[in-house]
Amino acid sequence: MCGICGVIGIESTDTSGQIVRRMTAAMLHRGPDDEGLLLAPRVAIGMRRLSIVDLPGGSQPMWNEAGTLAVVFNGEIYNFRELRAELESFGHRFRTRSDTEVIVHAYEQWGQRCGEKLRGMFAFAVVEMPGGRTGASERVFLARDPLGIKPLYYAVVDGSLLFASEVRCLLASSRIPPRIVAGQLPGYLLFGSVCEPETLIEGISSFPPGHSMTVSADTPVADPAPYWTFVRNPAAEISRRQPGDRIAVTSERIRSLLENSVASHLIADVPVGVFLSSGIDSTALAALASRARPGVHTFTVAFPDAQFSEAGMARRTAQLLRTEHTELTLSDSEMVARLDEAVAAFDQPSMDGINTYFVSWAARQAGLKVALSGLGSDELFGGYATFRNTTKIERIAALARAVPSPVRKAIAGGLGRSTDPSHAIDKFAKVAAAWIDPDALPHSYFFTRLLFPPQVAFVGGRDALWQSQRSSRWLSESARQAASFDLFTAVSWLELRSYLLNTLLRDTDAMSMRHSLEVRVPFLDTPLVECILSLPQSVKLNSSRPKALLVRALGDLLPEEVIQQPKRTFTFPWERWLRGELGHRVFAGLKEWSPALEPYVKREFALAVWDTFHRGRATWSRPWSLYVLNEWAKRNIHAGDAANERANPVPVPAA
Numbered sequence: 001m002c003g004i005c006g007v008i009g010i011e012s013t014d015t016s017g018q019i020v021r022r023m024t025a026a027m028l029h030r031g032p033d034d035e036g037l038l039l040a041p042r043v044a045i046g047m048r049r050l051s052i053v054d055l056p057g058g059s060q061p062m063w064n065e066a067g068t069l070a071v072v073f074n075g076e077i078y079n080f081r082e083l084r085a086e087l088e089s090f091g092h093r094f095r096t097r098s099d100t101e102v103i104v105h106a107y108e109q110w111g112q113r114c115g116e117k118l119r120g121m122f123a124f125a126v127v128e129m130p131g132g133r134t135g136a137s138e139r140v141f142l143a144r145d146p147l148g149i150k151p152l153y154y155a156v157v158d159g160s161l162l163f164a165s166e167v168r169c170l171l172a173s174s175r176i177p178p179r180i181v182a183g184q185l186p187g188y189l190l191f192g193s194v195c196e197p198e199t200l201i202e203g204i205s206s207f208p209p210g211h212s213m214t215v216s217a218d219t220p221v222a223d224p225a226p227y228w229t230f231v232r233n234p235a236a237e238i239s240r241r242q243p244g245d246r247i248a249v250t251s252e253r254i255r256s257l258l259e260n261s262v263a264s265h266l267i268a269d270v271p272v273g274v275f276l277s278s279g280i281d282s283t284a285l286a287a288l289a290s291r292a293r294p295g296v297h298t299f300t301v302a303f304p305d306a307q308f309s310e311a312g313m314a315r316r317t318a319q320l321l322r323t324e325h326t327e328l329t330l331s332d333s334e335m336v337a338r339l340d341e342a343v344a345a346f347d348q349p350s351m352d353g354i355n356t357y358f359v360s361w362a363a364r365q366a367g368l369k370v371a372l373s374g375l376g377s378d379e380l381f382g383g384y385a386t387f388r389n390t391t392k393i394e395r396i397a398a399l400a401r402a403v404p405s406p407v408r409k410a411i412a413g414g415l416g417r418s419t420d421p422s423h424a425i426d427k428f429a430k431v432a433a434a435w436i437d438p439d440a441l442p443h444s445y446f447f448t449r450l451l452f453p454p455q456v457a458f459v460g461g462r463d464a465l466w467q468s469q470r471s472s473r474w475l476s477e478s479a480r481q482a483a484s485f486d487l488f489t490a491v492s493w494l495e496l497r498s499y500l501l502n503t504l505l506r507d508t509d510a511m512s513m514r515h516s517l518e519v520r521v522p523f524l525d526t527p528l529v530e531c532i533l534s535l536p537q538s539v540k541l542n543s544s545r546p547k548a549l550l551v552r553a554l555g556d557l558l559p560e561e562v563i564q565q566p567k568r569t570f571t572f573p574w575e576r577w578l579r580g581e582l583g584h585r586v587f588a589g590l591k592e593w594s595p596a597l598e599p600y601v602k603r604e605f606a607l608a609v610w611d612t613f614h615r616g617r618a619t620w621s622r623p624w625s626l627y628v629l630n631e632w633a634k635r636n637i638h639a640g641d642a643a644n645e646r647a648n649p650v651p652v653p654a655a
Helices: 013-026 080-089 099-117 167-171 182-191 243-265 280-292 311-321 332-337 339-344 354-365 377-381 386-400 405-418 424-436 444-449 459-467 470-482 487-497 499-514 526-534 548-557 560-564 581-591 603-614 621-636
Strands: 002-008 034-040 043-049 069-077 120-128 139-144 153-157 160-164 211-216 272-275 297-302 324-329 370-372 518-520
Touching: 002 013, 002 069, 002 120, 002 167, 013 034, 013 043, 013 160, 013 167, 034 069, 043 069, 043 120, 069 099, 080 099, 099 120, 099 139, 099 211, 153 167, 160 167, 182 444, 182 459, 182 470, 182 499, 243 280, 243 526, 243 548, 272 280, 272 354, 280 311, 280 377, 280 548, 280 560, 297 311, 297 354, 311 324, 311 560, 324 354, 332 339, 332 581, 339 354, 339 621, 354 499, 377 487, 377 526, 377 548, 386 424, 386 444, 386 487, 405 424, 424 444, 444 470, 444 487, 459 470, 470 487, 487 499, 487 526, 499 518, 581 603, 581 621, 603 621
Parallel strands: 272 297, 272 370, 297 324, 370 518
Antiparallel strands: 002 043, 002 160, 034 043, 069 120, 120 139, 139 211, 153 160
């Protein structure tokens, strides 16, 4: 685990070396244990290392035997031992026990198809020196894992290509002016995060998950191509069986895949912990981990308000599993005291992520470098309300298409005025958005994830601005792919390709790596993901119990009180906090609006959103998302660097 960066196409090693050193210095937090550089004419790469596997032998860049290939790598390869044995059978010789060395030999053996052989979370760059596999000039092969667990960003500037693990690392190169992409702001307003495969910085793109590309130092151009595409292929032995047998066989298969995934995710030469809440996902991981590796650490964030605290149940679970358990109690005053450092940890703005910042801090304070997270379970096993709500939204949208637009708007407006101030308003807003313009988004699922409705995000013709973005096309393509799935699997796929990718995984990486902590996600092991996505809806869906398949597979390992409790999400008591001291800080921050944002999102709009929340007419996530956006812009964008393009400002919504 580390941070990687590089520049391709600059002849002067002095110039490229200065660039790479600035970038590695900007990501010291990602790898405080070691630094590595490769400086050659037209190619320079760097890395910062967080030592997890083969502590003395895993330094990077790592070379093949002939010294013609070198790799820098961020992540973990969980099948590296199996791959090593296979590669040794082909005659490859290894000098270390590191998973990193497997990558350079895999590229030597299989070339650009090596990513298909890797099981894990990764972003890496293989440098091919003159006289390498092709005998041609310097080339660099870049790849990112299928689900986008680990980040990778790139930019083409003045005939050179730069890449890095963080956006701010690329900005530290001093080669990229920090200008806002106006077309990305509608997406942020829609969903509360920046939508891949783009960023909020003009010229910086996110490398798409499941993609790879080869860049020549002669003519550095960026053209990522997919090497992994999920094709649903239901298992024949499952589809032929009777319903009862089908469920039993499926449960056994899922359990076996989960046991294998957790065991492989525990491979480390340092202590490993588990983020433990009161939910099924983290409890399942803790149970499997404690069986595979006695003495596992568990961590829980607790709150003084018992309504939000999961500490009691998590504590009882930890006692049952005999883990080494730690609790961090977080009050609103402590949250405010550390607010600046937490918000500064965002590599890109997001309405989520602060919870991961604090639980990662707790894990690192206890001396851990690795923690397992339950991310991915809700998306695969149907834990979110989006699985139910997408069906409802689809029915509303179908009905709306038969009603003239003026009538739809009148009905939606009347319903809005009759709704009592509560969080039901936020739910109604999503229904109203689908009713007013059912074709504003490429799939009904996306209405269930709205932060601001399209009527706000797309005002003044900004729908055309958004639709011109690759991010919009990514969502449309994901929706097209989902059209061939049953509804349950379609929602799973769209969760994986949007909310999980754009919000949860990106925030988890940024917040955990700010504390030099590696977070692993066993539920997103590719064989497990492909298996669950291939299963028919009838096996996964149970109207009376969310995540029924997961409970059937692991129920004997889970405490009954965890199974029977209502669905809870791990979140902070934001509503209450934002009506106290934290709210004063947020309001003051919104009043000091970034000049760089002013051409696109007006200060008056942000203050009106705060007022609407303060009067109980909107969810807390709206003013909070604008606060984070504003703080990010203050830290990363200067008014003089705003893009020349001037989009229409977002107006103040009606109170």
